[in-house]
Amino acid sequence: APLVRREDYAPPPFWIRTVELTFDLDPAKTMVINRMTVERNRAVPAGPLRLHGEELNLTRVLADGQSVSFRHEPGFLVIDNLPEGDFTLEIRNTCCPEKNTQLSGLYTSGGGFFTQCEAEGFRRITYFLDRPDVMAVYTVTLRASQAQYPVLLSNGNLVEQGELEGGRHFAKWHDPFPKPSYLFALVAADLVAREQHIRTRSGSEHLLQVWVRRGDLDKTEHAMNSLVASVVWDEARFKLPLDLERFMIVAVGDFNMGAMENKGLNIFNTKYVLATPATATDTDYFGIESVVGHEYFHNWTGNRVTCRDWFQLSLKEGLTVFRDQEFSMDMVESASARAVKRIEDVRGLRQVQFPEDAGPMAHPVRPDSYVEINNFYTATVYEKGGEVVRMMQTLVGRDGFARGMTLYFERHDGQAVTCDDFAQAIADANAESELARTLPGFKRWYAQAGTPRVTARGRYDAPTRTYTLGLEQAPGPTAGPGAEPFVIPITVGLIGRSGRALPVELEDETPSSATSRLLVLDEAKAFFTFVNVDEPPVPSLLRGFSAPVVLSDGLGDDELLVLLNHDSDPFNRWEAGQRLALARILAAVAGDAPDTLDSAFVDAMRRVLRSPELDAAFKELVLTLPSEIYVAEQLERVDPQRIHAVRESMKAQLAGALRADWEWAYDTLQVTGAYRPDPVDAGRRALVNLALSMLCIDAVARGDEAWPGRAYQRVKDASNMTDRQGALGALLGSHAALAKPALERFHALFANEPLVIDKWFSMQASAPERDGEVFGAVKRLLHHPDFSLANPNRARSLIGAFCMGNPAGFHRADGAGYAFWADRVLELDAMNRQLAARMARVMDRWKQLAEPYRGLAEAALRRVAAHPTLSSDTREIVGRALG
Ligand code: DPP
Numbered sequence: 001a002p003l004v005r006r007e008d009y010a011p012p013p014f015w016i017r018t019v020e021l022t023f024d025l026d027p028a029k030t031m032v033i034n035r036m037t038v039e040r041n042r043a044v045p046a047g048p049l050r051l052h053g054e055e056l057n058l059t060r061v062l063a064d065g066q067s068v069s070f071r072h073e074p075g076f077l078v079i080d081n082l083p084e085g086d087f088t089l090e091i092r093n094t095c096c097p098e099k100n101t102q103l104s105g106l107y108t109s110g111g112g113f114f115t116q117c118e119a120e121g122f123r124r125i126t127y128f129l130d131r132p133d134v135m136a137v138y139t140v141t142l143r144a145s146q147a148q149y150p151v152l153l154s155n156g157n158l159v160e161q162g163e164l165e166g167g168r169h170f171a172k173w174h175d176p177f178p179k180p181s182y183l184f185a186l187v188a189a190d191l192v193a194r195e196q197h198i199r200t201r202s203g204s205e206h207l208l209q210v211w212v213r214r215g216d217l218d219k220t221e222h223a224m225n226s227l228v229a230s231v232v233w234d235e236a237r238f239k240l241p242l243d244l245e246r247f248m249i250v251a252v253g254d255f256n257m258g259a260m261e262n263k264g265l266n267i268f269n270t271k272y273v274l275a276t277p278a279t280a281t282d283t284d285y286f287g288i289e290s291v292v293g294h295e296y297f298h299n300w301t302g303n304r305v306t307c308r309d310w311f312q313l314s315l316k317e318g319l320t321v322f323r324d325q326e327f328s329m330d331m332v333e334s335a336s337a338r339a340v341k342r343i344e345d346v347r348g349l350r351q352v353q354f355p356e357d358a359g360p361m362a363h364p365v366r367p368d369s370y371v372e373i374n375n376f377y378t379a380t381v382y383e384k385g386g387e388v389v390r391m392m393q394t395l396v397g398r399d400g401f402a403r404g405m406t407l408y409f410e411r412h413d414g415q416a417v418t419c420d421d422f423a424q425a426i427a428d429a430n431a432e433s434e435l436a437r438t439l440p441g442f443k444r445w446y447a448q449a450g451t452p453r454v455t456a457r458g459r460y461d462a463p464t465r466t467y468t469l470g471l472e473q474a475p476g477p478t479a480g481p482g483a484e485p486f487v488i489p490i491t492v493g494l495i496g497r498s499g500r501a502l503p504v505e506l507e508d509e510t511p512s513s514a515t516s517r518l519l520v521l522d523e524a525k526a527f528f529t530f531v532n533v534d535e536p537p538v539p540s541l542l543r544g545f546s547a548p549v550v551l552s553d554g555l556g557d558d559e560l561l562v563l564l565n566h567d568s569d570p571f572n573r574w575e576a577g578q579r580l581a582l583a584r585i586l587a588a589v590a591g592d593a594p595d596t597l598d599s600a601f602v603d604a605m606r607r608v609l610r611s612p613e614l615d616a617a618f619k620e621l622v623l624t625l626p627s628e629i630y631v632a633e634q635l636e637r638v639d640p641q642r643i644h645a646v647r648e649s650m651k652a653q654l655a656g657a658l659r660a661d662w663e664w665a666y667d668t669l670q671v672t673g674a675y676r677p678d679p680v681d682a683g684r685r686a687l688v689n690l691a692l693s694m695l696c697i698d699a700v701a702r703g704d705e706a707w708p709g710r711a712y713q714r715v716k717d718a719s720n721m722t723d724r725q726g727a728l729g730a731l732l733g734s735h736a737a738l739a740k741p742a743l744e745r746f747h748a749l750f751a752n753e754p755l756v757i758d759k760w761f762s763m764q765a766s767a768p769e770r771d772g773e774v775f776g777a778v779k780r781l782l783h784h785p786d787f788s789l790a791n792p793n794r795a796r797s798l799i800g801a802f803c804m805g806n807p808a809g810f811h812r813a814d815g816a817g818y819a820f821w822a823d824r825v826l827e828l829d830a831m832n833r834q835l836a837a838r839m840a841r842v843m844d845r846w847k848q849l850a851e852p853y854r855g856l857a858e859a860a861l862r863r864v865a866a867h868p869t870l871s872s873d874t875r876e877i878v879g880r881a882l883g
């Protein structure tokens with residue numbers, strides 16, 4: 001497959017204005033009639049009509065009712081001799097949904113038909129200009145067996161339905177909004193719906209539906225609540241109403257992604273719909289809320305205004321990630337719970353996006369080229385893109401950002417536009433803002449890859465009571481030659497040694513009592529002088545993680561302890577604790593210090609754990625050591641076994657040194673009463689689960705059976721999945737003998753709950769490795785009757801969880817983990833290339849590895865790359881890794 005370049009974008013020579021699709025649905029051979037009205041785009045030179053098509057059987061082509069000659073080119077149907085002017089085009093083709101293991105286009109799952117068209121799946125259904133700047137109005141008729149497929153859904157509004165002869169029936173849907181083909185969807189299956197009628201602020205009435213398989217209806221309440229909350233929030237915060245009579249969510253068990261925002265007919269992975277307290281954890285509940293929100297918010301940011309081309313993917317994804325993060329934060333009451341969400345989001349960014357941005361797949365938020373667009377649904381486009389939008393909001397303020405959104409929709413509703421158009425609208429609505437002042441520089445966030453480094457050094461001058469902060473930036477190593485400075489918003493505070501917040505007034509400013517403020521670093525280097533500073537301050541920089549950069553401020557333990565104990569910014573408070581831990585792990589990994597923890601650190605952790613002011617959720621985040629992957633990212637040469645050994649040892653020390661404190665937490669913080677997935681209860685459950693895992697680690701080390709016994713009991717009789725999974729994790733994490741019977745028990749309880757069986761696989765695959773036990777278990781689980789490579793959730797739960805989530809299990813000195821990876825990627829590649837390419841990314845950072853890992857990893861990569869029939873998706877990933 002050729003490289004596609006952003007600079008080669010050209011508007012299409014034809015527009016397709018309306019599409020009438022008729023489907024005769026049959027798993028083995030579905031017939032599609034596709035009638036289009038086509039207009040010539042007179043702004044570009046005339047040429048043949050080149051329609052995308054993939055794995056289709058063409059049966060007929062008529063232009064204005066007459067047959068026309070056509071030819072096939074790889075991936076295209078080419079029609080040369082078309083009528084002058086505008087015309088209708090009718091195409092008939094068939095496809096085979098039951099053989100569609102790629103899960104892109106029209107496929108079958110659990111006896112029903114489902115579609116996934118983003119990014120380029122529509123061309124696997126019929127021939128089309130399958131590109132997002134071609135927007136058409138769709139009318140869709142579905143015909144199928146009434147008994148097997150009683151529910152027939154497509155985008156928009158239901159206009160007609162009825163019976164046909166031969167036990168078949170039909171439904172006709174019309175979507176009044178022009179849309180790109182990637183937003184087309186259909187569903188034909190035996191489903192039931194939870195329904196809710198709502199009346200919005202503006203008084204309009206709508207029907208909301210969540211469609212699931214029979215038997216899953218009792219698991220849809222949270223998804224429906226999340227949908228209602230999303231509708232209310234978007235109207236309240238951005239004045240963006242629901243624009244359809246009917247809004248549907250459909251859950252499907254085989255799905256490559258989390259969910260898909262098809263206009264009016266969102267299709268979701270069951271993982272982001274189905275939940276009961278017995279089957280889903282707090283994390284699952286929050287995940288459902290955020291994904292339901294995300295897809296709903298796409299209705300405006302993505303659907304009403306869409307992307308001109310796929311290089312602009314972050315236009316909708318970065319913005320919609322930002323919106324779902326804001327939604328989740330607005331859904332909680334306390335500032336502390338907002339901060340917890342922010343910390344979790346940043347932790348995810350650093351764990352996944354920072355490594356991506358430093359490795360072979362590094363690309364700008366708006367990429368310049370790709371081979372397979374599916375490979376660019378990345379943490380950079382999504383999460384870093386979300387951070388870019390967040391920085392815009394920081395630079396123009398929350399109200400200013402809302403004004404910018406309003407202008408964006410005034411200008412671009414109904415259009416397919418670019419990231420530049422978005423930034424311009426936000427800046428133009430805020431002409432006096434720092435964003436407007438710095439816009440050309442700010443847009444480098446879209447153009448330059450790599451995580452920028454910011455170095456900060458402060459100097460206090462007692463006689464003049466001033467504090468001068470020098471800030472310097474350098475682009476990340478993957479930014480490319482000639483990278484120019486970024487515009488970096490840095491929120492700062494100054495804190496006295498006793499914890500007092502100091503004023504943050506710059507020279508020549510009118511005095512203010514503010515204790516937090518924004519600095520904008522838009523050059524390579526700048527100095528800021530604070531006045532009226534009564535004592536040498538500890539700087540609290542990058543509060544709330546105000547920019548996606550790596551900060552080096554040179555603070556030592558004493559200063560970090562001041563921040564950990566006193567910072568009014570919860571993010572930096574957490575960060576200070578993580579940095580204290582990270583410094584100790586890194587020193588021990590380097591062999592510069594023993595891996596024994598000092599009392600200053602242990603006491604600080606105890607103070608946090610015992611603090612009467614801090615929330616349990618926050619404590620749990622502070623008391624969790626930085627992950628092995630995050631530690632690895634700080635190093636030039638990575639020995640995953642050494643990192644694992646040091647981290648496990650420090651965890652065991654925290655377990656032992658704080659035993660009485662963990663016991664206290666376990667005994668006093670249990671949640672009683674009915675399960676509610678709110679942040680306060682969830683925080684308590686998280687801390688109790690951490691306490692239990694620490695107590696089990698300590699007990700097993702001492703040969704004490706009591707805590708593992710309690711954990712086992714909890715696996716048997718916990719009243720919710722969060723506690724049950726936490727207890728099972730505690731047994732697995734401490735290598736307790738009771739882990740095995742607990743696993744058996746857990747499986748027996750949930751044998752008929754696929755999403756819980758996914759957890760059962762992934763918990764075993766990500767358990768801390770010891771003597772190859774986990775790897776052995778993973779290999780055995782491949783042959784478990786419940787395992788299937790064809791189901792993406794199941795494949796991810798075993799192979800993904802092991803290769804990505806278990807560095808010490810995966811990076812073996814004998815290379816067997818890499819060989820396992822290569823075998824699975826090749827098996828998957830023959831079946832589902834998107835999923836295979838995703839799994840292939842495990843090896844992104846192989847060049848960082850120390851020997852013998854590095855050489856063995858390279859050999860496995862070369863074996864995959866040499867495979868003769870490798871998909872272009874996986875080839876692009878391994879090619880970049882080796883290149
Ligand atoms: N389904 C993916 C998402 O919502 C792609 N649009 O982000």
Ligand code: ZN
Pocket residue numbers: 294298316317320
């Ligand atoms: Zn999205």
